[in-house]
Amino acid sequence: MADYDYDVLVIGAGPGGYVAAIRAAQLGLRTACAESRETLGGTCLNVGCIPSKALLHASELFEEAAHGHMAKWGITGQFNIDIPTMQKGRVEAVEGLTKGIEFLFKKNKVTWLKGLAKFTGADTVDVAGQAVRAKNIVIATGSSVTPLPGVTVDQERIVDSTGALELGEVPSHLVVIGGGVIGLELGSVWRRLGAQVTVVEYLDQILPGMDEEIRKESNKIFKKQGFAYKLGTKVTGVQRNGDAVTVTVEPAKGGAAETIEASHVLVSIGRRPNTGGLGLEAAGLQLNAKGQIETDHSFRTSVPGVWAIGDVIPGPMLAHKAEDEGIAVAENIAGLTGIVNHNIIPSVVYTTPEIAGVGLTEEQARAGGEIKVGKFPMMANSRAKTNGEPDGLVKVIADAKTDRVLGVWMINNLAGTMIAQAAQAMEFGATSEDIAYTCHAHPTHAEAFKEAAMAVQGKPIHI
Numbered sequence: 001m002a003d004y005d006y007d008v009l010v011i012g013a014g015p016g017g018y019v020a021a022i023r024a025a026q027l028g029l030r031t032a033c034a035e036s037r038e039t040l041g042g043t044c045l046n047v048g049c050i051p052s053k054a055l056l057h058a059s060e061l062f063e064e065a066a067h068g069h070m071a072k073w074g075i076t077g078q079f080n081i082d083i084p085t086m087q088k089g090r091v092e093a094v095e096g097l098t099k100g101i102e103f104l105f106k107k108n109k110v111t112w113l114k115g116l117a118k119f120t121g122a123d124t125v126d127v128a129g130q131a132v133r134a135k136n137i138v139i140a141t142g143s144s145v146t147p148l149p150g151v152t153v154d155q156e157r158i159v160d161s162t163g164a165l166e167l168g169e170v171p172s173h174l175v176v177i178g179g180g181v182i183g184l185e186l187g188s189v190w191r192r193l194g195a196q197v198t199v200v201e202y203l204d205q206i207l208p209g210m211d212e213e214i215r216k217e218s219n220k221i222f223k224k225q226g227f228a229y230k231l232g233t234k235v236t237g238v239q240r241n242g243d244a245v246t247v248t249v250e251p252a253k254g255g256a257a258e259t260i261e262a263s264h265v266l267v268s269i270g271r272r273p274n275t276g277g278l279g280l281e282a283a284g285l286q287l288n289a290k291g292q293i294e295t296d297h298s299f300r301t302s303v304p305g306v307w308a309i310g311d312v313i314p315g316p317m318l319a320h321k322a323e324d325e326g327i328a329v330a331e332n333i334a335g336l337t338g339i340v341n342h343n344i345i346p347s348v349v350y351t352t353p354e355i356a357g358v359g360l361t362e363e364q365a366r367a368g369g370e371i372k373v374g375k376f377p378m379m380a381n382s383r384a385k386t387n388g389e390p391d392g393l394v395k396v397i398a399d400a401k402t403d404r405v406l407g408v409w410m411i412n413n414l415a416g417t418m419i420a421q422a423a424q425a426m427e428f429g430a431t432s433e434d435i436a437y438t439c440h441a442h443p444t445h446a447e448a449f450k451e452a453a454m455a456v457q458g459k460p461i462h463i
């Protein structure tokens with residue numbers, strides 16, 4: 001039966017879905033995108049990447065000015081933070097970008113179907129009471145906050161990431177449950193603005209999944225900045241009493257319980273795929289044990305004509321991974337060859353300094369065979385030292401026999417930008433020698449990457 005309403009219907013307009021829809025339309029396919037939010041852009045633009053970076057930027061400016069970091073350059077004065085104005089800046093940043101996606105939809109002739117989408121068959125979806133039939137359906141419904149059993153988020157004193165972005169006052173004591181990316185980024189925002197921050201982490205180190213040395217080094221740097229930690233600790237209860245919150249914790253391995261008094265609590269223990277209410281059974285789709293939708297490398301699910309991308313499928317829950325999958329799935333639907341190299345997906349924590357990595361950790365690489373590791377401290381990088389940013393390092397991990405770069409990890413103020421160079425080098429199959437003999441502009445933080453690669457070769461200049 002050929003009377004489809006659309007060639008492609010994308011469910012969800014996050015970075016995965018909106019990119020897939022635009023690319024499909026660019027490729028000449030009749031495309032619609034169903035989104036239940038009032039604005040496009042998904043978690044990332046509305047309550048994730050963008051608003052968090054707005055607050056990270058504002059709070060960094062404040063800390064630099066108010067905490068005397070600029071005094072050595074003669075910049076002094078009285079600096080105040082007006083939280084409502086800062087929050088207005090965040091809202092404006094989000095509005096500008098979500099409207100931008102709306103403009104791109106119009107420009108590319110993508111139809112936005114407003115409302116919640118639910119499968120009624122393998123090629124039919126109900127969107128707010130309207131039946132839509134599409135030849136291809138892309139599930140890009142993203143993820144939402146994992147709740148902590150027994151803890152009720154009220155978005156006032158006990159908040160998740162969305163509530164933590166919208167606070168109208170600086171907490172006196174913020175307890176962060178979960179020492180992952182959200183806990184450290186949003187913990188940094190409120191610490192810089194004056195909050196005491198305590199991170200309670202179940203594991204014995206922060207930032208799971210990252211290179212072990214980078215995790216330990218980050219921990220030291222955050223401690224120096226004033227973060228307090230309770231590692232290897234689990235939360236067993238969170239009780240709000242008026243404007244105060246009592247957090248009960250105990251050692252993860254068992255032992256005596258203790259309480260922490262807080263003004264606010266942020267629950268940031270991970271995110272889980274959005275699949276509830278999608279009517280997946282009507283499409284004939286099943287979830288894996290983690291509640292994700294499995295696909296092949298082309299992003300095809302087990303049901304012909306149904307595809308899935310982004311946070312709802314396995315892999316890191318990152319906007320750029322979702323975007324690349326969005327492009328690839330549209331190209332595959334159009335009969336082209338869309339590929340995402342899941343071995344080379346950079347990850348960045350946007351704290352100060354930034355923490356970034358791509359490829360294998362040293363532990364993973366060592367388990368796979370013989371390796372060489374080169375490191376370069378930012379303290380020995382002329383630009384970082386001049387700017388007063390000595391914390392951190394760059395680490396290059398290469399195969400001992402072939403010299404091919406297997407992983408790059410770094411902590412420094414520009415790591416989020418610098419990691420793109422590492423990803424590109426790895427995508428092109430670079431050796432550490434290739435990087436060591438590539439001319440890098442001076443004076444730049446990026447020279448630390450070159451010197452770390454020279455260290456793999458055993459001959460850095462500046463250490």
Ligand code: FAD
Binds near residue numbers: 018042117143310311
């Ligand atoms: P989403 O962005 O979650 O979008 C899915 C969309 O689908 C949503 O808008 C939802 O309303 C819609 N939807 C769901 N079900 C339906 C339905 N049945 N019908 C219609 N619409 C539906 N990642 C980074 O790479 N960098 C960062 O700096 C970063 N910062 C973050 C900060 C925070 C605080 C958070 C929470 C996340 C952050 N992330 C970051 C993660 C990033 O936001 C996600 O990885 C990314 O948004 C996933 O994109 P997606 O398209 O798969 O899904």
Ligand code: NAI
Binds near residue numbers: 179235
């Ligand atoms: P996360 O997975 O990064 O960290 C969660 C942490 O909570 C882990 O360290 C885990 O061990 C800990 N934890 C789990 N249960 C716990 C418990 N009961 N008590 C104490 N600790 C517990 O998840 P997070 O920070 O919530 O972020 C969710 C996702 O959002 C991330 O996976 C990331 O992909 C994405 N994100 C990405 C950002 C970026 O790219 N800069 C920024 C923010 C979010």
